[in-house]
Amino acid sequence: MSVQLNHTIVHARDAQESADFLGELLGLEVGAQWGPFIPVVLAGGVTLDYASIPEDKIVMQHYAFLISEAEFDAAYEKITSRSIRHWADPHQQQPDEINHNDGGRGVYFLDPAGHAMELITVPYGGFPA
Numbered sequence: 001m002s003v004q005l006n007h008t009i010v011h012a013r014d015a016q017e018s019a020d021f022l023g024e025l026l027g028l029e030v031g032a033q034w035g036p037f038i039p040v041v042l043a044g045g046v047t048l049d050y051a052s053i054p055e056d057k058i059v060m061q062h063y064a065f066l067i068s069e070a071e072f073d074a075a076y077e078k079i080t081s082r083s084i085r086h087w088a089d090p091h092q093q094q095p096d097e098i099n100h101n102d103g104g105r106g107v108y109f110l111d112p113a114g115h116a117m118e119l120i121t122v123p124y125g126g127f128p129a
Contacts, residue, residue, distance in 0.1 A: 010063070010113075011050075011053045016050075063115060067119055072119055086098075103126060
């Protein structure tokens with residue numbers, strides 16, 4: 001299959017703040033502003049292109065990132081040391097916990113614009129055999 005996701009636009013109150021938040025948390029490159037966008041580069045060259053819009057126009061979205069165990073450890077240490085509110089579940093009923101779905105670990109938190117971010121170490125359903 002040759003279809004690949006190239007980029008998506010992520011609305012934020014402050015594009016630089018949100019891009020820097022995610023980039024620093026996950027150790028990702030935050031690129032130079034291009035037009036109204038600030039790109040955060042993911043694996044495979046996919047970018048999250050942050051764009052500032054009025055806060056009342058932002059609609060919460062969900063972004064899930066598949067990361068390694070070592071990357072999870074590093075990110076979760078930052079989440080806890082910075083007192084970033086986080087949950088083991090998407091409904092925010094299990095605060096200050098992580099989950100262990102499909103033999104991996106996962107955590108949910110909000111970015112500065114209020115988007116629901118999720119970190120997982122194993123895809124839902126597990127890795128293909």
